[in-house]
Amino acid sequence: MHNQSPSKRIHNFDEVPLGYTKDQALLEASRCLDCKNPLCVPACPVAVQIPEFIKAIKEEDMEKGYKIIYQDNVLPSICGRVCPQEKQCEGACILGKKHSPIAIGALERYVGDFGLSSQQEITITDNHQKIAIVGSGPAGLSNAYSMRKLGYNVTIYEALHDFGGVLQYGIPEFRLPKAIVKQEIDKLKTLGVHFEKNSVIGKTITIDQLFNEKDNQAIFIGSGAGLPRALNVPGENFSGVYYANEFLTRVNLMKSNDFPHHTTPIKVGNNVAVIGGGNVAMDAARTAKRLGAKNVFILYRRDMTSLPARKEEISHAEEEGIDFRLLLNPVAFKGNNYIVNQVVCETMKLGEKDASGRHRPIGTKTYQTIDIDSAIVSIGQSPNPILSRTTKQLETDQWGRIVTHDYQTSIPGVFAGGDVVSGAATVILAMGAGKDASIYMNQYIQEKRS
Ligand SMILES: Cc1cc2nc3c(=O)[nH]c(=O)nc-3n(C[C@H](O)[C@H](O)[C@H](O)COP(=O)(O)OP(=O)(O)OC[C@H]3O[C@@H](n4cnc5c(N)ncnc54)[C@H](O)[C@@H]3O)c2cc1C
Incomplete structure (x- = not known):
């Protein structure tokens, strides 16, 4: 799937992946083996009949494909864009053992978008309850x-x-x-x-x-x-320290990126530290970049392989120049007149694996200080x-x-x-x-x- 180029997209809020063309969708669908016992279906939490909708794409009957998906999934265009397919349907695709799995998410998006403007005929008998x-x-x-x-x-x-x-x-x-x-x-x-x-x-x-x-x-x-989870470190209440939910809500819902058309601006400054390694942290970092920040750092207390965000979000963030500073754990914010200007981080090393299957981060009692204009805390909700x-x-x-x-x-x-x-x-x-x-x-x- 083609994407908007990184140099262009960091200056706008338009969608990054541009979606399949019909030819691309047909070509990708043609790779599906139509397995007798498809492993992709049980790997989907809403059990979309994946081989069936891909078969409909092969037959160039997108309406049929849409009908098949919509039986089980009321938000196909959304899921095609944001699901962690690599951990679900695509992760179970038998082709993935030797080659790349079928790009089920991209195909779902293609069919989902096709059906956006059509209304499915679903017979509903009102039960008056x-x-x-x-x-x-x-x-x-x-x-x-x-x-x-x-x-x-x-x-x-x-x-x-x-x-x-x-x-x-x-x-x-x-x-x-x-x-x-x-x-x-x-x-x-x-x-x-x-x-x-x-x-x-x-x-x-x-x-x-x-x-x-x-x-x-x-x-x-x-x-x-x-409800955002707090770091509970000194200086977290300084002006310029946001929680990711608040930050993203102010942009997405209150349209602060569209100031002065919308009268709800948000200030990020040149140097922004985003704390966390999940999808929410990637979204916050990439949003800060689009709001004009020159340097956006992801501060994460484990290593690159432990990042919980979707693979695609990580690679898009890297392409956009987000700076991953790993094995760092913020222990305090410093400021002037209650306005944040530095974050102090402890350097971590990785220990044994914990219950989550990831290596436990252990503090080394060595510290470094990074100059920042704002920080976005994104460590869970x-x-x-x-x-x-x-x-x-x-x-x-x-x-x-x-x-x-x-x-x-x-x-x-x-x-x-x-x-x-x-x-x-x-x-x-x-x-x-x-x-x-x-x-x-x-x-x-x-x-x-x-
Ligand atoms: C920034 C961000 C990025 C994410 N990216 C991804 C991704 O790429 N892929 C993915 O699969 N998941 C992603 N997730 C996670 C995913 O969005 C959530 O797991 C999912 O939305 C949870 O759905 P939900 O319906 O349980 O809750 P929500 O989506 O949180 O919806 C709950 C709704 O309930 C409303 N509400 C709360 N309390 C009340 C009340 N008392 N009365 C009335 N309404 C109330 C809220 O306002 C909200 O609208 C992301 C999450 C965030 C925050």
Whole structure:
């Protein structure tokens, strides 16, 4: 797939990978072996019938290909762009053992984009029963799709003023154009799913009220993990130290990159330190570069092979001149008049492997100081506590994640899935949870009514 050139793209927010042409899609599809027992399908958390949709591409019947994907995946254009395919479907592709695996993500994107403007004919028989969903991220959207197909009257309540969760406020435009998120969501609206924005469940309206006043038969919580984890080091509260979620939200949702058209500027300066090594850190670093920073450093406490971000994001960041400074762990920020100007890092070395399978970083008690104008902390997120604090009977664990058994929470009729249960994970895992939870919700409602 062709990409926008690095020298050009660091000056704009347009999408980087340009997508397959028809010829490229046909050529790539022709490599698929159409295995009798395809390993790619069980490796996909929503079980897209991958060989079948690739076969449709080979037959040049893109509409059929789209229909096949859309049965199982309500957000194909999005997943084709952001899924960590190398760890899922492509990781399981038998061709990958000797050659490169089929580029399933790129093909999904191609077919997904083909279908964006067409509406699938899905027959829905209304069952006149209501359910509510908290949060419009991938978990909520996927649950809404499955429940709507079963005939439920579905309303999604979203705290923010726009829909899509991280797809909207977290992942930058240059990786996931917001027009695509909107088109995918509009399709759900056409299927009859209702959306309520600016509704913070737990504040605007409570879970009890959703049952007693709004007459919902069940509730699905997909409220994500939007609370940033702090480093807890001196100087972290200085001006110029951001948390990645806040930083990215200000660009993606508040359009601070488009100042003065949007009156919400953000200052990064010339030297920006991004702390962390996941997708969120890569997004923050590449965004800072596009906002005009000259030097953007990723400070990561392990080595290059341990970076948890998607391979593609790492190589795109490298191409854009992001400077990876490895085996460094920030221990303090220094500043002048409460404005950050330095970060102090301890040099680390790698020890034994820990439970995560990665080598444990160990401090060496040697330190280096780096001059910076701003820093973006990106070391993880946990669930926002608003809902659990205002819903007393809702059991959570020590990290604030909702405890579930078969997606059922400690409150009868309240189900949950996605990052709010698993902790920060991936789009497709959240979608898988939303889809699977619908089976248990439907069963619960039908048993209650019989
Ligand atoms: C910057 C960034 C980049 C990422 N990149 C990738 C990637 O490339 N590939 C990938 O697979 N994954 C990526 N992820 C992870 C992925 O986006 C998440 O795992 C996924 O979005 C989780 O989906 P969710 O529906 O559980 O939660 P979210 O997407 O977080 O959505 C939850 C929604 O619930 C709303 N909400 C919260 N509380 C309430 C409330 N009380 N009332 C009403 N609404 C509420 C929130 O406003 C939000 O809109 C990334 C994450 C971030 C932050």
